[in-house]
Amino acid sequence: xxxxxxxxxxVANILVFFWILAIFNTIFDQSLIDFAAVINVxxxxxxxxxxxxxxxxxxxxxxxxxxxxxxxxxxxxxxPSFMRNFLDxxxxxxxxxxxxxxxxxxxxxxxxxxxxxxxxELITDDIYNVSFQILFLxxxxxxxxxxxxxxxxxxxxxxxxxxGMIIIPLFFxxxxxxxxxxxxSIEYLDDLPNPLFPSILESPVNDFxxxxxxxxxxxALALYIYLDLSFQINYINLISMPSLERSExxxxxxxxxxxxxxxxxxxIDQIKEESKKKKEELGIEKEVKISKxxxxxxxxxxYVKEMILKKKLEEEEKKLISAAHDxxxxxxxxxxxxxxxxxxxxxxxxxxxxxxxSKLIVSTLTxxxxxxxxxIFIGFxxxxxxxxxxxxxxxxxxxxxxxxxxxxxIILVVMLPIIxxxxxxxxxxxxxxxxxxxxxxxxxxxxKEIEATVGDYLVSTEQQKSEIVEEEGEVSIx
Amino acid sequence: MAGFAFVNFxxxxxxxxxxxxxxxxxxxxxxxxxxxDLKVTRKLEKNKVFKxxxxxxxxxxxxxxxxxxxxxxxxxxxxxxxxxxxxxENHILTRIDPKETIKFSYILQPRVRGEYPFGPLSVVVKDxxxxxxxxxxxxxxxxxxxxxxPYEDIKRIEILGSKRSLSLNYGVQRSKxxxxxxxxxxxxxxxxxxxxxxxxWKASARHQKLxxxxxxxxxxxxxxxxxxxxxxxxxxxxxxxxxxxxxxATMLLTxxxxxxxxxxxxxxFSDKKNYHFKEPNSGxxxxxxxxxxVAKVKPSGKSKLxxxxxxxxxxxxxxxxxxxxxxxxxTSDDIIKGIKKIVMWKHSLVVISPFSPWFxxxxxxxxxxxxxxxxxxxxxxxxxxxxxxxxxxxxxxPIISVGPDDMMSQILAxxxxxxxxxxxx
Numbered sequence: 081x082x083x084x085x086x087x088x089x090x091v092a093n094i095l096v097f098f099w100i101l102a103i104f105n106t107i108f109d110q111s112l113i114d115f116a117a118v119i120n121v122x123x124x125x126x127x128x129x130x131x132x133x134x135x136x137x138x139x140x141x142x143x144x145x146x147x148x149x150x151x152x153x154x155x156x157x158x159x160p161s162f163m164r165n166f167l168d169x170x171x172x173x174x175x176x177x178x179x180x181x182x183x184x185x186x187x188x189x190x191x192x193x194x195x196x197x198x199x200x201e202l203i204t205d206d207i208y209n210v211s212f213q214i215l216f217l218x219x220x221x222x223x224x225x226x227x228x229x230x231x232x233x234x235x236x237x238x239x240x241x242x243x244g245m246i247i248i249p250l251f252f253x254x255x256x257x258x259x260x261x262x263x264x265s266i267e268y269l270d271d272l273p274n275p276l277f278p279s280i281l282e283s284p285v286n287d288f289x290x291x292x293x294x295x296x297x298x299x300a301l302a303l304y305i306y307l308d309l310s311f312q313i314n315y316i317n318l319i320s321m322p323s324l325e326r327s328e329x330x331x332x333x334x335x336x337x338x339x340x341x342x343x344x345x346x347x348i349d350q351i352k353e354e355s356k357k358k359k360e361e362l363g364i365e366k367e368v369k370i371s372k373x374x375x376x377x378x379x380x381x382x383y384v385k386e387m388i389l390k391k392k393l394e395e396e397e398k399k400l401i402s403a404a405h406d407x408x409x410x411x412x413x414x415x416x417x418x419x420x421x422x423x424x425x426x427x428x429x430x431x432x433x434x435x436x437x438s439k440l441i442v443s444t445l446t447x448x449x450x451x452x453x454x455x456i457f458i459g460f461x462x463x464x465x466x467x468x469x470x471x472x473x474x475x476x477x478x479x480x481x482x483x484x485x486x487x488x489x490i491i492l493v494v495m496l497p498i499i500x501x502x503x504x505x506x507x508x509x510x511x512x513x514x515x516x517x518x519x520x521x522x523x524x525x526x527x528k529e530i531e532a533t534v535g536d537y538l539v540s541t542e543q544q545k546s547e548i549v550e551e552e553g554e555v556s557i558x
Numbered sequence: 559m560a561g562f563a564f565v566n567f568x569x570x571x572x573x574x575x576x577x578x579x580x581x582x583x584x585x586x587x588x589x590x591x592x593x594x595d596l597k598v599t600r601k602l603e604k605n606k607v608f609k610x611x612x613x614x615x616x617x618x619x620x621x622x623x624x625x626x627x628x629x630x631x632x633x634x635x636x637x638x639x640x641x642x643x644x645x646x647e648n649h650i651l652t653r654i655d656p657k658e659t660i661k662f663s664y665i666l667q668p669r670v671r672g673e674y675p676f677g678p679l680s681v682v683v684k685d686x687x688x689x690x691x692x693x694x695x696x697x698x699x700x701x702x703x704x705x706x707x708p709y710e711d712i713k714r715i716e717i718l719g720s721k722r723s724l725s726l727n728y729g730v731q732r733s734k735x736x737x738x739x740x741x742x743x744x745x746x747x748x749x750x751x752x753x754x755x756x757x758x759w760k761a762s763a764r765h766q767k768l769x770x771x772x773x774x775x776x777x778x779x780x781x782x783x784x785x786x787x788x789x790x791x792x793x794x795x796x797x798x799x800x801x802x803x804x805x806x807a808t809m810l811l812t813x814x815x816x817x818x819x820x821x822x823x824x825x826x827f828s829d830k831k832n833y834h835f836k837e838p839n840s841g842x843x844x845x846x847x848x849x850x851x852v853a854k855v856k857p858s859g860k861s862k863l864x865x866x867x868x869x870x871x872x873x874x875x876x877x878x879x880x881x882x883x884x885x886x887x888x889t890s891d892d893i894i895k896g897i898k899k900i901v902m903w904k905h906s907l908v909v910i911s912p913f914s915p916w917f918x919x920x921x922x923x924x925x926x927x928x929x930x931x932x933x934x935x936x937x938x939x940x941x942x943x944x945x946x947x948x949x950x951x952x953x954x955x956p957i958i959s960v961g962p963d964d965m966m967s968q969i970l971a972x973x974x975x976x977x978x979x980x981x982x983x
Contacts, residue, residue: 243572250566296568304575311687319629319652326647333645406610406667410644413612413665427616427663428645433652443628447686454582459574463567495574499581506584510591517594 081437082320086313089444090227093309096302097223097238103299104242112273117209123182124202130179131199135192138171208272211248215241226310230317235310239303249274291460301456308451312444319435327429334414341411351404355397458498465494580689587690591683595623596654598632598679598696605701606850608709609671612644616663617679621654628653629684634664639796640674640705641666668705669797671805673854676701706853707805711966712813744772779879779977780821780838782905783808784870785852786884788828788861793885794917801857803912803962804883807969811881812848814970816840818977823874824848827866828859835873861888863896871903879976880905881969885912886946886957894949901953908972909950909957914939916961 145163152158176185183195219241226234249272256269291297417424426432461468470480484490596619603614617634621627633649646664654660679699684691745761748768761769785808791801808824815822823838836851861884880900886893886909900907915936947957960968 243569246568250569297571300568300572300575303572304579307576308579308687315629315686315688322651330646409610410612410665414645417614417665421614423661424614424663427661428665430647430650430652430660430662433650433660433662435653439655443626443686451579451582455575455578458578458582459571462574463571491570499577502578502581502584506588509585509588513588513592 082316082324082434082440085437085441086316086320089309089313089316093306093313094227096306096309100242100299100302100306103295103302104245106295107277107299108245109275109277112275113212114206114209115213117206118213120206121203121210124199124206127182127199128196128203130181131186131192131196134171134175134179134186135189137175138167138189141167141171204268208248208252212245212275215244215248219245230310230314232307232310232314235307239307242303246276249276288460291463292456297459300459301452304455305452308448312448316440316444320440323430323434327431330429337407337411337414340407351397351400462491462495462498465490468494579687583685583687584690587685590625590627591692592623592625593681593683593692593694595621595625596627596630596681596683597622598681598699600634600677600679600699600701602676602701602703606704606706606853607668608706609668610708610710611668613666613668613703614663615648615666616661617650619650619654619660621656621658624656626653626655627683628686629688630654631682631684632662633680633682635677635680636666637674640670641668668703671705671707671802671853672856673702673704676703704850704853706849707802707809711806711810745769746772778819778821778840780823780876781811781815781973782823782825782838782870782874782878782880783811784825784827784866784880784882784884786828786861786863786882787826787832787834787855787857788859788887789857790861790885790887790914791912792857793914798917798962799857800885800912800914800917803917803965805852807883807910807965808852809845809849810966811969811973812845814973816842816845822848823878824851825866825870826852826855827863827869828857828861830862830865830869832859833866833869835870837874838876838878863888863892864899867896867899871899875903877904878906879973880907881972882907882909883912883969884909885914886943887914890942890946890949893946894953897950897953897955901955906976907955908976909955910965910969910972911943911957911959912965913943913959913961 145167149160149163153160171186181195183198186192186195219238222234222237222241225231226238252269252272253274259265259269466480466485469475469485479485598620599618601616601618603616607613615634617632619630619632629651630653631649631651636643636648644665644667646662648664650660650662652660677700679696680693681696682691682693745758746769748757748762748770752770756770756772758769758771785801785804787801791804792799794800794802812822812824819840821838821840822844824834824836826832826834834851834855836848839847863884882897882900884893897907897909915932943957943959950957956972958968958972
């Protein structure tokens, strides 16, 4: 039942992901992204690597030829210009045709740096477009990983990649706007396409319903729901799967144990036989007695070697026999345990720890709905500070009509107190509970002390009474 | 850069949601965090267990309060060098509703003899999404567990019966020592000097020659086992040090001796701070007292045999069969002086010496230089033992060097021989 529930949540999470993609499609214009940019970047990278290899080989060859020249310069028949001509013919003629350089063959080594710079320039032209494609690819990969493995880290990657695709164009847009303030214009930046629709820059309307239905708030909420569901799936997986797996694992272990315990005697005999054969083959004595070692002084060294070799064989034998004995003992112990303790099997498998699916479903839905609704309202209140200040708090005109009300930073005025409210209230609750617990423990200790002293008092009065009775007895006798 | 972020309400709204999602549950988490309502207890199947036995540990978690705990992790700590986890797991991740009880258990196998703390229990409470957590150690959740020496040796004797087991498992052969006693041993041909009352006339008539009965000496003696518990006896692998072997031999000898109605005492010694003496006594219950006595002792301190013998001589002077188990790693003078102090009180002494190199070469994959070193150490040790043996021989004290293979059989053989010869009567 829990497995079915988990599968249902995973399916819901997948549907939320597609919902996210659908909303994203309404704010992201894919037609502006050049999909051929990837090929261009790969080609440029290939060209850079080719230039680097060519240059490196040329340098190595020059170095070697200089060495040869230096070594054979004294020789009367040696002509240094031969090496230079040889190199030129080799590199410019032969090797140039191996590499497919886009700007034609390289005539000299000095051309390589400038050609490299050209390729880097080409990459920078396309890197903007390629970054979106890389992010999208990472998004898909991490989505698949998050579906197959319940680890919220992959879901974070999905959200991060998507938000990255939004942040990159916004970043350049903001940079352009900032440079405009100083009348600076960079052609490269101006030519970059902005794939985001203008709706992403709109502020949400003051009406709550319109706020909920706007694409940006839907996207933000959907991303949060996607993350929240992943954490819920992770939580259910953590508390329910271990107990199911534990039960399965233990049952298989007990089955193996039962089977092995029946075959133990045969196994032990086999182990001993094999060990005996090995010792006979190596000519090792059955029992190494110290007295022999102390007696045969001239054979001590070989005796120590024999001892070490014997110990090596015996270690293996001992381990196997010990494991076999342990298995048999464990088998009989488990059998006895299950007879003496009726709940031992259940406690070993921790079956009572498996959560009930109905309670899980109810608590998941409840906590999820409460969180989402609370976050929607908190988000609305913080984003609509003016509405809060003017309509709800009804602050005077001096505040509600001030310039600060129209700056984006006014949000902080409401956000900071609300943010601090939660941890502060948590601390207060924690402090109050601690004090209550301390006073409760103090009361209990006082009660115990009183009981102890009352107990002593009672004992002493009983002793006194018994003494009095004895004395009276004596008196009566006398 | 900061300016554009505020202009963009999507990023702002997303940041607000993500930020508040981490702290929104904080007050409710602390409100529901009534750890005092959570009662976590541990039940050990037994507080005293043999080294080769198993122990079932059960942990019970009860929620006595009205709030549920969405996510709790309970872990029962144990030292993995001392215990091996055999079955189950020592921790659990679960949720617990109000008035609910959860139980889990696991089985451990002790690996090292001694008295050790077990626990503590720790409880970690988290919220569903794992953003908030609180950890507590359960008070008074550390239990002491006493691990006895292994019972395997003694079990063999109990199963097969002492006499048959001794010959089968320890190769101890009963020697035909002449002696006066009540236990019939066997028959043989009459030899000049045998008492007439021992002649079995019926057997003689059957075989047409004189046949006499043989008896074993079965007088009760006092056996005192002295075990060196100095630091040098801790040599060897952690589960099988010389001291562990000595303790096993002590328990085996105690069992056999008590079965034969002898009194057994144990004296563990090293330096002045580490003298532990259990007075000789008899009876089957005494075995368990000795077991409790030796279970807690660990090797420590530098052994001083002479001082230890002074100590024991002041407390116990009855003529006994004394077994001294020591690795002879003190100075030879100290050892000989110590031996003299025992012999002085007319005790019948046998020294059983675990030969250190044999116990301490437990890393079998030795490099050539390590092997050469082992050989050199063995030779040096051998010289020392021979020197002490020679001096002890003059006092009539046998020193028997043993390895892990033959320690049990040697000590039992010495005991049986001493019984036959009537030593320490």
